């Protein structure tokens with residue numbers, strides 16, 4: 001019987017290699033085996049949940065983050081406390097959002113994002129109200145990013161010259177807005193003293209200097225054209241202005257890309273670093289540094305510490321390192337390594353690939369979490385990373401990605417809740433309707449980040465109705481709009 005059975009089955013399935021093994025006491029031993037496997041799986045599941053637990057934040061914990069953000073914001077704004085404050089709350093000298101009457105041609109520079117760009121922006125008012133842009137991307141070679149300041153600014157001016165020629169506008173002098181997305185101390189709209197380089201820039205002789213001065217000197221060295229530098233702009237402010245051009249309720253800007261940062265319109269009476277009590281000014285929060293004084297340490301996990309330790313700037317930008325695109329993939333990789341070391345994943349085998357820093361890019365988090373992706377495709381993403389996985393492994397990896405991205409979005413939402421509630425309280429309102437302009441690839445492309453963040457803001461600041469508006473090219477268009485608003489106000493003053 002057995003022989004015939006085997007033969008028939010093999011004949012019917014020529015593509016399969018089938019072995020028949022005789023069981024000894026299947027019902028007794030089998031029951032024990034089933035129990036043992038279920039037991040092991042349950043124990044492993046429990047072990048993993050225990051490790052992930054500190055990454056799951058409760059409503060109370062998030063309220064606490066919101067509260068602490070508010071305290072740090074006040075420290076940054078206060079005259080006495082500003083020097084030690086970690087959330088720097090930098091005045092930007094941008095005091096009004098566009099009103100639609102702006103017009104003219106403007107040049108804009110965008111330095112500090114993924115690319116360096118030069119732009120020509122045409123702003124129209126009246127019936128043909130709108131913004132038209134032409135831009136060209138230039139690379140900044142590593143040796144220039146990390147060379148001398150003179151070389152960096154000579155290179156920038158060389159690119160401007162090339163762009164003017166490309167546009168057939170050689171010799172034309174236009175007002176210029178400079179999007180410079182690094183922390184700057186401003187004492188004027190057209191001045192920005194670089195506090196410290198971030199994002200891989202290292203050019204010498206720039207920290208502590210006014211970047212507009214450095215740009216002007218380079219323009220003079222070239223002796224080819226002159227430019228009227230009107231504004232130094234942070235990319236958050238550019239984002240707020242771009243969305244403000246479409247929606248007058250937009251008084252907050254938010255970036256969630258390589259890094260994260262936010263800005264908003266604060267009452268002048270609260271901006272103690274700047275004279276005057278009338279009206280409002282946009283504040284560049286530099287909120288990525290939230291937590292650098294240790295105030296978030298009870299929320300940071302061993303994985304956050306590991307990522308921080310091996311980063312370019314250990315101990316700095318602690319809030320940013322829990323949220324933004326440059327770090328989420330690394331947090332996931334560290335958790336997967338820990339699971340594997342404990343035998344809870346990949347059958348306990350740590351591959352060389354898994355040990356490699358940076359292999360788990362944040363875009364994989366988006367791919368793995370995308371709802372239409374079946375587990376088989378998650379497996380193929382892991383395979384592409386050189387990680388041999390079972391179906392169970394893919395489920396686990398997906399869960400880790402979900403937990404890490406969810407925490408990031410919730411933390412970001414808690415920070416945002418602090419901002420909008422502060423604006424509401426500033427104005428003595430029971431209810432505030434406000435729009436936040438948002439830019440950044442993580443926010444735009446991750447399948448759940450934006451929803452989780454919106455939901456968190458709603459829960460943590462129930463007295464605010466917050467609309468999120470995606471910005472299109474905030475750093476280019478925004479710089480031009482800020483320049484346009486400044487020119488409008490300047491021209492009105494001269495008349």
Ligand code: ADP
Nearest residue numbers: 113114257258325326362363366440441442445
């Ligand atoms: P920047 O912040 O440099 O101005 P972006 O807003 O485009 O530029 O953000 C780039 C960052 O977004 C990358 O460093 C990467 O971490 C992250 N990123 C890229 N693609 C994706 C994606 N598909 N999903 C989530 N994050 C992504």
Ligand code: MG
Nearest residue numbers: 113114235257
């Ligand atoms: Mg950007």
